[in-house]
Amino acid sequence: MSIENDLAPPPADHSSTESSRPAWQQTLLRHDLPASIVVFLVALPLSLGIAVASGAPIAAGLVAAVIGGVVAGLLGGSVLQVSGPAAGLTVVVAESIAQFGWRVTCFIVVAAGVLQILFGLSRIARAALAVAPVVVHAMLAGIGITIALQQIHVLLGGSSHSTALRNLTELPGQLLALHGGDALVGAVVIAVMLGWKHVPPKLRAVPGALVAVLAGTLLSLGLPEVERIALSGSVFDALGLPELPSGNWSAVAMMVLTIALIASVESLLSAVAVDKMHTGPRTGFDRELIGQGTANIISGLVGGLPITGVIVRSATNVGAGARTRASTVLHGLWILLFSVALVGLVEQIPKAALAGLLIVIGMQLLKLAHIRLARRTGDLLIYVVTVLGVVFTNLLEGVVIGLGLAFGLLLWRVVRVQVTAAPLPDGRWQVHIDGSCTFLALPKLSGELAKVPAGVDVTVEMTVDFLDHAAFEAIEAWQHQQESGGGRVDFVEIGSARMADTPAAPPTRGFGRAAIDEILGPWRHRKSGGDAVTAGVAAYHRGHAHVVRSHLDGLHDSQDPDSFFLTCSDSRIVPNVITHSGPGDLFTVRNVGNLVPVSGDDSVEAALSFALDSLAVRSVVVCGHSSCGAMKAVHSAADTAGGLSSWLRHAQPTLRRFLAGHPVAAAAAAAGYGEVDQLSMVNVAVQLETLGRNPAVRRAMTERGLVVSGLFFDIATSRVLEVTLDGVGAIDDHAGLTVTG
The missing domain is CATH 3.40.1050.10 (Carbonic anhydrase)
Known part of the structure; x- marks a missing residue:
């Protein structure tokens, strides 16, 4: 599909080029052009604030916004997704700049872009979506908390520290030494951001972030000694080539992998969310990674921040009525025009205003809905541990810890088995085994089986979908011991994994289909002739009578x-x-x-x-x-x-x-x-x-x-x-x- 075709919706009448041109122009003028202006107004202050929070040159945020809009907008696989510098990479970029310097960080961004293109060409894009959502939610929450802890110092008139722990421990001292003007400006920005959702709907058509920064800037003009953004010339003056690392290549490679993975996962998850917001073409995930990688290569080569697809700007784009890629591309061109022609206006923005903006954005990454969901699904521990890992170690280690815990919890849920042994009123005992019965269950299995007195009759009800040889041997040995003492052991095998099948082949996980086939399957696969009924009754007693009994409890005296x-x-x-x-x-x-x-x-x-x-x-x-x-x-x-x-x-x-x-x-x-x-x-x-x-x-x-x-x-x-x-x-x-x- 060509870029020109991507920018234009399918014409209503394909009979001629002339008939499609008015429809293309109508879509551009009525939908994409107004939407691009709205997205531009949202993206501008966010791009500046993310650059400040990352410790990068201010112009790097504008460069990334332009390239993300134009390059990723044209080449990406999502039609309506908007790309640019993202808050989700702020912590990583700040760490990279502190460790390697800005120019080497630009090289890392280029290398990460190359890796993203390789991801796309290898067609493994959908594999990035296999990350547990609770870990992604917790990662974003950890990033948000880290950003807020950094920017609260800037809002109070100071400077952020290198770690979240220092930002937290130094906060009381910063409160005692706060600068009133900066604090007032930041407080006004936060108040406007939080209160903007309560203004009349017509006013809400103007982005709240833009109104908040404008209000903070106008207020700062009447205050003394408010620290402002400093730009050295236009955005073109800030362009520069990256530098090769002088050593420590293993740390550089790890940073490249970190940025590539986070940028890829965030872009793909954002694209999935955007697809749910509109009914247009769906995202091509491999193409999206190729587009994102290309944009990051160009951004790193000219001195820009790393780029990802971002949900805030993308949701704004869809909500403003965008129909094609033209809206995303145009928003990047508006940022370029602003960066070249209105540099003096940018330099009037106080750092505290952007700090207030980032604090609100950071805390918005911590969503109560995600916490409630983690609590309902039993993943709250994963969420909390991942958040703490991201905040107090670093982003990569925090995510790895969260993924490890999520995998461990998944393994425990999948392989766990419930075993109970209890006496019945008639003197028999009943043992119930439910789940995946593996060697991991042997301590619990042997403990429950040991409760059964020697010499009594036992019914073993097995609702088991996986039975390995270790568990089989433990059950079989117990059965022989029980029967040698004069007891009788009857197996009611409801699950798809059966005792008789285990010794003959490697264990496999069974599925419900096998049980259904056994219940409904014809006798032609069993004995024929008169023995079929007898064999069927035996199979019924062995596998299903125990289940049917509970349904007949209320019917043994009458029918209805x-x-x-x-x-x-x-x-x-x-x-x-x-x-x-x-x-x-x-x-x-x-x-x-x-x-x-x-x-x-x-x-x-x-x-x-x-x-x-x-x-x-x-x-x-x-x-x-x-x-x-x-x-x-x-x-x-x-x-x-x-x-x-x-x-x-x-x-x-x-x-x-x-x-x-x-x-x-x-x-x-x-x-x-x-x-x-x-x-x-x-x-x-x-x-x-x-x-x-x-x-x-x-x-x-x-x-x-x-x-x-x-x-x-x-x-x-x-x-x-x-x-x-x-x-x-x-x-x-x-x-x-x-x-x-």
């Missing part, structure tokens, strides 16, 4: 089904599966062809009367299915032997209605179903009509709102359709069954 469910005897229809119901929910009657005889057979009538009068079911359902053998016989008028021929005479009304052109058949044909399936659907509708004429059914419908419904199970697609008296329809996730009859 919701529905009378009439369906075919076909072995492929499992009513509780296709209706997502359980024991006690359905009063099920099955016969060949799911028929309701009008006369000559009382089997369905007897069951229906009991369900309506004694059980007071709330719905009556007739369910047919595809590829029905009974409907095939009726449709082809095939000769059938024995009682089947007599029984299928009850389906003749269905055949006559089908041949006469029933509306359900027409609807099924339109949906692409064959004639036998059409007949099956008509059969459901005819049985609904028969039920509708039943006096007991009609009385229940009138007196207590009984629902009579029809279903059709399409075996090929595993979908269940609703059949009414005049059509067929899908049942979505939110629809119930329609009252028919």
Whole structure:
């Protein structure tokens, strides 16, 4: 995709270039140009303040803002993300300048940009998003606290110190030696920043940061001895080439890696957040890193700060109505114009005003929502440790400590296992093992198993998704010891990892699919013939009876089904599966062809009367299915032997209605179903009509709102359709069954 195409939205009419040009111009003038001015007004004071906080030349912040807007804006993978100097790198840059000097830091920025391009070309951009969000949130909070501790000294008329600990311990002395003018200016800026959200909406169209800095600057003009920003000429005069390090290359390499990783992660996370704010093109993450890396190379070569995608300016860009990259590029050009033509105005800004601005921005990185989220998710310890690490060691060490703790907590959560052993009322003991059962669980496992008295019968319920050989051997050895003392050990294996499978192969983590397949899987994979039922019962006792027992506790004396469910005897229809119901929910009657005889057979009538009068079911359902053998016989008028021929005479009304052109058949044909399936659907509708004429059914419908419904199970697609008296329809996730009859 070309840069020109990136700057213009897709034209509404692609028939000619002339027809697209007015739309491009309209988008630029109505949306991108106004948005670029708003972003420029927000970015200007932030760029100056970040340069001051980093200890870099003031012009370096402006250079980075220009290059971030133009270069990253044109080449990056996010259409609406705004890039420039970021508060998230302030601490790292300040440390680099203190250790290596400014010109070597510019070399480090260039090298970090090269590394970012390599990240993008190797297509590993999405891997940067694998950092635990709690660590990123805590990193930003730590940076914010560090910035605030630095700038509070500047606001009070002093200078910041090299470490957060010194900034904290020296604060009482700085308060005693505060400079009133600087403190007043900084306090006004903070007050305006915090209070700007309460002004009328029309005024809030002007960025609060700009208003705060202007207010502080105007106030400072009437105060003596207020320290101001010093610029030596225009931004072009501040341009300079980087210097190579004179030694200590290992420390330089570590700083390069630190800046590259932080800039990449912050840019990608910001791009993800921006994507959630608009409905335009999504971010190309690899391209974004290439664009960010290119911008950092250029910024470092000419003496600018490192660049990242920044969420504050990006959110402002989206909120101001930007549609294309043109807004981001134009905001960089406005900063360049301001830096060249209005240098004298910049030099009137007090350092205390920028300090107040940075204190507010820094504290805004510490979000209560992130703390609440960490508390809810059990990650508060990771958050606190990471914040303290970033503040009192350095950013890289703090993040590494946080990631290490997050990984350790993740490992503990994944491999931990819950083991309990307790006696049952009947004298047996029950051992419950839940989770991932590994060698790490052996102390807890052996401790709980030791509670079981020798010689008693034990049920071991295992809801285990991973079972290694060490845990298997411990359980097996305990089992042999228990059985040698006269006890019996029965295993109820509900999880996907099984004792019998462990000795034969390396341990693997099982998934819920295996358990589902075992419950629903056909017998063709087990023993055939008469032994299939016996084997199935044994498997049920071994794996599922213990689970079903709790659902039957309230049903052992009586039943209270919701529905009378009439369906075919076909072995492929499992009513509780296709209706997502359980024991006690359905009063099920099955016969060949799911028929309701009008006369000559009382089997369905007897069951229906009991369900309506004694059980007071709330719905009556007739369910047919595809590829029905009974409907095939009726449709082809095939000769059938024995009682089947007599029984299928009850389906003749269905055949006559089908041949006469029933509306359900027409609807099924339109949906692409064959004639036998059409007949099956008509059969459901005819049985609904028969039920509708039943006096007991009609009385229940009138007196207590009984629902009579029809279903059709399409075996090929595993979908269940609703059949009414005049059509067929899908049942979505939110629809119930329609009252028919």
